[in-house]
């Protein structure tokens with residue numbers, strides 16, 4: 293259909309495709325952006341309640357001191373606890389709102405839940421615990437079980453406080469320690485505090501007209517009501533046999549839920565605003581030799597190999613070899629060097645951008661063709677077809693999602709980009725149509741890119757200044773792990789000025805090792821506190837703010853279909869999306885930056901406090 297000296301003969305028209313993408317994006321743009329959602333405060337409070345905890349749980353308030361308090365018991369908090377232990381710091385207390393460890397995998401027990409990355413690179417501490425995941429992509433129960441395994445093996449249950457949330461944290465300058473209060477009346481002090489409150493731990497709900505009068509059973513996917521559906525996170529949703537179930541959302545969570553509910557419900561109606569790109573997953577049990585685990589450092593090596601692929605570095609061997617890397621194999625068929633060789637000159641930035649855009653069209657055309665092959669009804673297949681670039685929404689991989697729409701009991705209601713418009717007492721309204729349901733599941737995702745105070749539910753105060761004030765207008769960190777004026781405070785997770793990482797646990801592990809190193813080093817030096825100097829924070833923030841790669845990435849996402857990657861299409865800067873921006877050179881460069889800083893040994897940019905003299909040393 294078109295030919296171009298740079299990209300050769302094409303069997304599609306890139307100009308028409310680009311226009312189609314823009315039209316589809318425009319259809320979905322809404323002036324209220326992120327405001328179309330509400331969190332689990334106020335009228336939605338019931339949606340945030342913990343279905344897995346004992347509501348009658350009580351305990352006496354505690355007043356004591358711990359070397360390190362970690363807020364959050366997800367993989368981030370667990371990794372901090374584990375890496376601290378390895379560094380010789382054993383007096384660690386994890387505090388968690390839920391009734392057990394697991395974080396994401398404690399809350400998200402919906403049927404079909406599983407990680408979307410190969411388990412051998414996603415699950416933390418596999419090498420240390422000599423554990424081999426049972427499936428290529430672990431299911432929710434195994435992920436929760438693994439969280440508990442880490443808690444047990446690293447002795448983190450001993451001092452853990454569950455069903456407890458922090459209400460306030462204040463730095464006591466004269467005593468060089470943190471004072472934390474909780475909703476259970478605890479008064480806890482700690483030399484160091486690590487915030488590992490996650491990034492996607494607050495459910496969000498569509499605040500639509502009629503939601504207050506809607507009577508069918510409703511719940512958010514991360515607070516699954518097995519009392520209503522029957523079964524458990526392994527399946528067997530027998531109580532849905534006579535029910536008409538609705539699901540709002542077709543993102544990464546819904547992709548996993550739909551095939552499970554389809555198996556059990558009398559009818560399933562899926563309300564879609566924007567289809568997700570769904571590739572082949574190739575789920576299977578993993579034989580003992582799936583990965584050669586005899587090589588020391590195998591998990592780190594495998595994670596880095598995967599990350600290299602994502603960055604287009606194309607190492608010699610594709611160790612993980614799954615939907616992610618296979619897609620990237622097509623997406624990045626020629627490196628810049630190879631393209632330069634073919635052209636006989638250096639390609640310009642504009643040529644590279646165009647080249648990658650064309651490859652993206654090719655990749656997405658492949659996915660689009662696959663939908664036509666799998667989904668029988670042409671109208672449904674068309675509605676499930678994504679019209680945007682591959683990275684615009686987190687790509688999904690699933691073996692049963694698309695085929696679920698071939699079942700007689702499953703219907704897709706395509707809202708043509710507009711979303712559900714509201715509710716009557718018994719029905720979901722889309723445009724002029726009403727859809728009666730017995731039960732409605734909100735697979736509507738989580739609040740992201742929100743300020744830390746909102747995410748964690750409490751503010752942190754040091755020297756009379758609240759962190760929310762300190763960061764007003766500009767998040768300030770050194771390496772995304774600490775900030776000036778807040779001694780002995782560390783951030784792990786939340787993506788605050790760290791790197792964009794598809795493998796969130798890889799990032800959490802690198803951060804945990806870094807924080808554990810700093811805390812152990814401070815203790816070894818006999819200092820009472822550590823904090824980055826303002827000049828080192830300024831320098832790091834400068835790197836983030838002036839990164840050309842960040843600007844290019846922001847431009848890319850700005851042109852994408854609305855979603856959480858681009859603030860529902862309304863983000864004004866990269867900082868709007870990633871809590872203060874990201875390290876633009878990518879995850880591997882960021883990990884190198886942290887490692888090299890540690891290896892230099894000088895704790896560059898850090899200042900130490902001395903309790904005896906109450907002086908700060910640079």
Ligand SMILES: Cc1cc2nc3c(=O)[nH]c(=O)nc-3n(C[C@H](O)[C@H](O)[C@H](O)COP(=O)(O)OP(=O)(O)OC[C@H]3O[C@@H](n4cnc5c(N)ncnc54)[C@H](O)[C@@H]3O)c2cc1C
Pocket residue numbers: 363364365366367368369387388389390394395396397398400406407408409414456457458488489490491492493545738747748749750784785786794795796797800
């Ligand atoms: C459904 C789902 C699937 C995902 N799948 C993948 C995947 O396949 N691959 C991937 O890389 N990433 C995935 N993610 C991202 C995932 O969140 C990370 O992989 C990782 O589990 C995050 O760990 P975390 O400890 O940083 O945060 P979380 O797991 O969110 O844990 C944070 C914990 O902090 C607790 N907390 C928050 N505030 C307080 C407070 N004030 N007091 C006490 N406790 C508090 C919360 O209750 C929560 O349990 C997924 C996320 C979701 C929601």
